[in-house]
Amino acid sequence: MRNLNKKLPVVKAIKPKTKVNIQCEDNLEYMRSLRKSSMHLIVTSPPYNIGKEYEKRRPLDIYIEDQAATIAEAVRLLHPKGSICWQVGNHIDDGEVFPLDIILYVCGDLSPRLLPFNWRIHGFF
Numbered sequence: 001m002r003n004l005n006k007k008l009p010v011v012k013a014i015k016p017k018t019k020v021n022i023q024c025e026d027n028l029e030y031m032r033s034l035r036k037s038s039m040h041l042i043v044t045s046p047p048y049n050i051g052k053e054y055e056k057r058r059p060l061d062i063y064i065e066d067q068a069a070t071i072a073e074a075v076r077l078l079h080p081k082g083s084i085c086w087q088v089g090n091h092i093d094d095g096e097v098f099p100l101d102i103i104l105y106v107c108g109d110l111s112p113r114l115l116p117f118n119w120r121i122h123g124f125f
Helices: 027-032 060-077 100-105
Strands: 039-044 078-086 090-093 096-099
Touching (some): 060 100, 090 100, 096 100
């Protein structure tokens, strides 16, 4: 297992020719338009499906299916030496708490490639 406690350099400035692209679109549509292995860093905090004003609450199985598709697409886009930072919380239904990180970690065939600490992938392909 890799040492995740090693100190990383702090980036104080972005080089002038660095490409940054921020889009406000349907995430899957946009992600599917991008080249495989083209992302060095993917940072996301998907909705928790708890009925906040900016999200439409859906049945948990549909939510999990949609998130699994998004995770698969993010992994497809990830450069072999890239990282995914996936921040996700809990889903609450009728007083019962569902830990979304655990549910999404085991969905699909992705779990061998993901670390359960905010899902940071460090070139494990």
